[in-house]
Amino acid sequence: QITLKESGPTLVKPTQTLTLTCTFSGFSLSTSGVGVGWIRQPPGKALEWLALIYWDDDKRYSPSLKSRLIITKDTSKNQVVLTMTNMDPVDTATYYCAHAITAWSPPQFDYWGQGTLVTVSS
Amino acid sequence: SYELTQPPSVSVSPGQTARITCSGDALPKQYAYWYQQKPGQAPVLVIYKDSERPSGIPERFSGSSSGTTVTLTISGVQAEDEADYYCQSADSSGTHVVFGGGTKLTVL
Numbered sequence: 001q002i003t004l005k006e007s008g009p010t011l012v013k014p015t016q017t018l019t020l021t022c023t024f025s026g027f028s029l030s031t032s033g034v035g036v037g038w039i040r041q042p043p044g045k046a047l048e049w050l051a052l053i054y055w056d057d058d059k060r061y062s063p064s065l066k067s068r069l070i071i072t073k074d075t076s077k078n079q080v081v082l083t084m085t086n087m088d089p090v091d092t093a094t095y096y097c098a099h100a101i102t103a104w105s106p107p108q109f110d111y112w113g114q115g116t117l118v119t120v121s122s
Numbered sequence: 123s124y125e126l127t128q129p130p131s132v133s134v135s136p137g138q139t140a141r142i143t144c145s146g147d148a149l150p151k152q153y154a155y156w157y158q159q160k161p162g163q164a165p166v167l168v169i170y171k172d173s174e175r176p177s178g179i180p181e182r183f184s185g186s187s188s189g190t191t192v193t194l195t196i197s198g199v200q201a202e203d204e205a206d207y208y209c210q211s212a213d214s215s216g217t218h219v220v221f222g223g224g225t226k227l228t229v230l
Contacts, residue, residue, distance in 0.1 A: 047208050049219040106212030106219055108155050112164040
């Protein structure tokens with residue numbers, strides 16, 4: 001049974017750096033064809049893909065946010081961490097992490113965490 | 123940047139067939155996926171690789187592809203199908219994942 005859960009601050013100030021952790025179970029991020037992605041959703045708006053890390057440590061980022069994002073994994077802890085710098089109120093959103101099947105293109109997100117709402121405000 | 127285009131809304135009566143389209147130039151080269159999202163919940167994968175249905179998803183959900191457009195079809199729509207639906211694919215190189223803008227399905 002695959003589960004994922006996001007954790008991190010619920011409130012950050014403008015210009016601060018956001019660090020979110022995805023803790024998962026039921027799979028290993030060292031298994032070929034597996035990845036973990038981050039997707040966000042501003043209130044009342046559409047899903048937006050942010051980043052994806054593959055089992056072999058390959059990383060992909062949204063072109064529009066690439067300069068602000070870093071994604072890393074700790075296979076021993078079953079965790080993936082997303083860092084987003086220079087936060088702005090427009091970054092207020094629910095942030096999801098999701099299990100990705102990367103054996104074909106593009107990756108599909110078949111299991112999602114419950115999401116965590118991050119508000120950016122002074 | 124690459125975009126996937128969906129209609130903002132689709133409305134159908136119970137028992138009718140709902141069709142939700144998603145258009146993008148790279149769709150002939152890249153698989154498409156469909157997600158259902160109900161208020162306050164995380165998205166759920168309902169179609170993968172254009173037309174495959176994950177286990178546990180009702181048979182009334184189906185997907186198809188033709189050129190630069192993929193379509194999610196829900197046959198015999200039920201009230202519980204009222205939700206937002208998102209398509210997902212990638213740019214032509216497969217490097218960057220993209221989601222469509224979402225379609226709100228209303229069951230009248």
